[in-house]
Amino acid sequence: MSLLAVERLSVAFPGQVAVRDASFAIEAGETLALVGESGCGKSVTAFSVMRLLPPNARVTSGRILFEGTDLLAEPPAGMRRIRGKRISLIQQEPMTSLNPVLSIGAQIVEVLRRHEKLSRRAARARATELLDLVSIPDAHRRVDDYPHNLSGGMRQRVMIAMAVACGPKLLIADEPTTALDVTTQAQVLDLLDDLRHRLGMAVLLITHDLGVVAQWADRIAVMYAGRIVEKASIGPFFAEPLHPYSRGLLGARVDVDTDEHYLANRLSEIPGSVGSAAGEQGCPFAPRCPVAQAACRQAPPPLLELDAVDTGARAVACPVSVAQTGGRHAAAVG
Amino acid sequence: MSAPDLSNAAPPAVAALADVGNRAAPRKGRRLRAFVRNPTFVAGVAILGFFVLLALFAGVLCPGDPQDIVGAPVLWPGEDAEFPLGTDSLGRDVLGRLVYGARASLLVGISAAAIGLAIGMVVGSLAGFFGGWIDGLLTRLIELFQTTPTFLLVVVIVAIREPSLQTIALAIGLASWPTVARLVRAQFRSLRESDFVMAARSLGYSRTRIIVQEILPNALPPVIVAASVMIANAILTEAGLSFLNMRDPNVVSWGGMIGDGRDQLRTAWFLTALPGVAIAFAVLSLNLVGDGLNEILNPRSDQ
Numbered sequence: 001m002s003l004l005a006v007e008r009l010s011v012a013f014p015g016q017v018a019v020r021d022a023s024f025a026i027e028a029g030e031t032l033a034l035v036g037e038s039g040c041g042k043s044v045t046a047f048s049v050m051r052l053l054p055p056n057a058r059v060t061s062g063r064i065l066f067e068g069t070d071l072l073a074e075p076p077a078g079m080r081r082i083r084g085k086r087i088s089l090i091q092q093e094p095m096t097s098l099n100p101v102l103s104i105g106a107q108i109v110e111v112l113r114r115h116e117k118l119s120r121r122a123a124r125a126r127a128t129e130l131l132d133l134v135s136i137p138d139a140h141r142r143v144d145d146y147p148h149n150l151s152g153g154m155r156q157r158v159m160i161a162m163a164v165a166c167g168p169k170l171l172i173a174d175e176p177t178t179a180l181d182v183t184t185q186a187q188v189l190d191l192l193d194d195l196r197h198r199l200g201m202a203v204l205l206i207t208h209d210l211g212v213v214a215q216w217a218d219r220i221a222v223m224y225a226g227r228i229v230e231k232a233s234i235g236p237f238f239a240e241p242l243h244p245y246s247r248g249l250l251g252a253r254v255d256v257d258t259d260e261h262y263l264a265n266r267l268s269e270i271p272g273s274v275g276s277a278a279g280e281q282g283c284p285f286a287p288r289c290p291v292a293q294a295a296c297r298q299a300p301p302p303l304l305e306l307d308a309v310d311t312g313a314r315a316v317a318c319p320v321s322v323a324q325t326g327g328r329h330a331a332a333v334g
Numbered sequence: 335m336s337a338p339d340l341s342n343a344a345p346p347a348v349a350a351l352a353d354v355g356n357r358a359a360p361r362k363g364r365r366l367r368a369f370v371r372n373p374t375f376v377a378g379v380a381i382l383g384f385f386v387l388l389a390l391f392a393g394v395l396c397p398g399d400p401q402d403i404v405g406a407p408v409l410w411p412g413e414d415a416e417f418p419l420g421t422d423s424l425g426r427d428v429l430g431r432l433v434y435g436a437r438a439s440l441l442v443g444i445s446a447a448a449i450g451l452a453i454g455m456v457v458g459s460l461a462g463f464f465g466g467w468i469d470g471l472l473t474r475l476i477e478l479f480q481t482t483p484t485f486l487l488v489v490v491i492v493a494i495r496e497p498s499l500q501t502i503a504l505a506i507g508l509a510s511w512p513t514v515a516r517l518v519r520a521q522f523r524s525l526r527e528s529d530f531v532m533a534a535r536s537l538g539y540s541r542t543r544i545i546v547q548e549i550l551p552n553a554l555p556p557v558i559v560a561a562s563v564m565i566a567n568a569i570l571t572e573a574g575l576s577f578l579n580m581r582d583p584n585v586v587s588w589g590g591m592i593g594d595g596r597d598q599l600r601t602a603w604f605l606t607a608l609p610g611v612a613i614a615f616a617v618l619s620l621n622l623v624g625d626g627l628n629e630i631l632n633p634r635s636d637q
Contacts, residue, residue: 052535055466084537091536096529101551110547111537162537 001068003028003202004049004170009062011044011053018044018057020226023303026170031196031203033213036223037274042206046172049204050089051079067169085115088163092175094156098147104158105143108165115166130161134191153184157191164195171196172204177212189216210253214238222246225274225284228303231315242316242325244289245270291320368630375626381619389437396430400586408602422605423598431586432612438587439569439616442503446568447561449507454514455557461515462522463545479512488571489580497580506568517560521553555631562624566617573613588613
């Protein structure tokens with residue numbers, strides 16, 4: 001049984017559907033990267049796992065099974081016991097995610113005492129240990145600092161300390177490094193990866209940075225306009241992306257080794273914009289797709305599970321590219 | 335050979351510097367210095383402190399009941415050394431009455447503001463945090479109170495019940511909470527969308543806890559500023575009520591003294607002027623404190 005299994009999840013806002021039929025699973029201890037451009041439904045998916053959607057959003061269908069229980073059916077009090085204790089969230093903006101009027105120690109103590117029976121003194125000692133765990137230098141002295149005394153990277157470390165304080169089984173990291181500069185970014189992701197191994201938790205890493213995915217994730221799920229269009233393990237995905245959108249994303253990367261430069265030649269890009277998916281009957285990517293056929297515009301293609309033993313679970317929502325690579329991947333309609 | 339010496343000497347000094355930068359104490363010191371450096375605030379606190387001391391030590395400064403007739407009626411200030419500020423039309427000591435009046439005025443001011451703050455913060459935070467129909471309902475309630483003239487509302491409430499200090503404080507508190515409620519509601523509406531509230535929800539905190547522990551402390555600075563002005567307004571309202579004879583006859587208050595002196599306004603104007611000056615200074619000091627707090631607590635004024 002997977003640690004988290006999202007099954008055919010659909011989330012709608014008034015007037016538009018943010019997530020359509022998304023299914024994916026995370027096994028204990030692995031890092032799944034959920035990738036896509038802004039507005040494709042990555043964060044909405046993550047927030048529906050936490051049941052922290054904005055009040056005007058509705059889950060219209062689907063199940064979210066966490067350790068076998070359906071989170072969507074969990075009463076609010078039960079959900080509050082899960083949040084912060086068994087599923088934690090790290091947000092994008094470390095600068096504003098900490099309460100400015102409380103010391104960081106007090107904020108960690110608060111989490112610990114919310115979920116575990118700890119005396120104030122014991123919780124404070126744990127808080128110092130946690131700050132040490134997330135590599136904050138001089139933790140015993142920093143514990144009384146206020147958020148405004150810390151840099152962005154340090155604050156994100158404090159957020160991580162709070163998130164892992166109660167030993168969660170699943171950590172959802174919603175673009176945890178977008179607001180940080182590149183050197184800090186690597187440190188924070190290394191820290192997350194290290195903690196994942198040490199604490200044995202799974203990570204749902206939401207990002208739009210394929211470099212981050214390549215380095216820190218085990219598996220990837222690519223989202224486009226609210227649908228998951230491709231799921232794969234990291235190795236096979238980067239070796240051979242199947243969905244035309246994934247290919248476009250990988251093609252748009254600038255690689256140091258290939259000696260590309262915008263002065264020498266035009267960087268490759270995906271034509272059009274995600275906005276063209278609005279009102280599309282068929283495949284949402286069809287208007288921008290180089291291999292689109294007439295059939296693509298009729299009905300959205302289902303996610304086809306590929307039967308490939310050596311590559312692990314792999315699925316792609318593009319019959320055209322499956323047919324093209326049909327020799328190597330025997331498709332089984334899932 | 336001097337290089338090793340230097341490297342030996344440097345670390346403690348560097349550590350000490352880092353120490354100073356990291357400790358909480360200097361930060362609090364900086365806050366305190368910001369208070370002391372603000373002339374408006376210091377002036378306000380000095381005047382207010384003077385009145386508070388008068389109120390606290392009224393019994394020591396002027397022993398005896400201020401309502402007692404102790405001398406000849408209408409003695410002008412300086413006329414009799416025993417009554418430095420003279421006596422009123424009944425021969426009561428004006429200085430003693432002023433000192434005891436500080437007690438009543440500050441007491442009413444502070445308790446009325448406390449009542450108003452309590453109601454206003456509860457209503458405002460509920461409306462701002464929950465939004466939706468709760469917000470709609472509470473906002474209508476706030477508007478209902480705001481459309482009634484404050485002073486009229488206070489007069490009506492005091493007229494219905496006995497005009498005691500408690501009733502007066504309660505009435506002023508009941509009439510003044512909408513301001514606080516609107517302020518707190520606006521703060522909550524913006525703060526509830528903030529990232530740290532989302533973080534708090536993602537950590538499994540209950541709504542009560544989020545309201546009380548996460549949002550409220552962040553919403554307080556403008557409320558603290560409003561509170562000082564509320565005390566000032568309450569003192570003024572109390573004076574107005576006393577002037578209209580809606581007062582506790584057993585308690586001396588500045589407004590009451592003005593009311594009593596009204597008949598002698600042409601012959602002994604000091605009977606009205608002295609308590610008037612006291613009220614003016616008390617209200618001024620509270621406004622100065624409010625302005626000073628506003629400057630100090632406003633994060634944008636942090637050079």
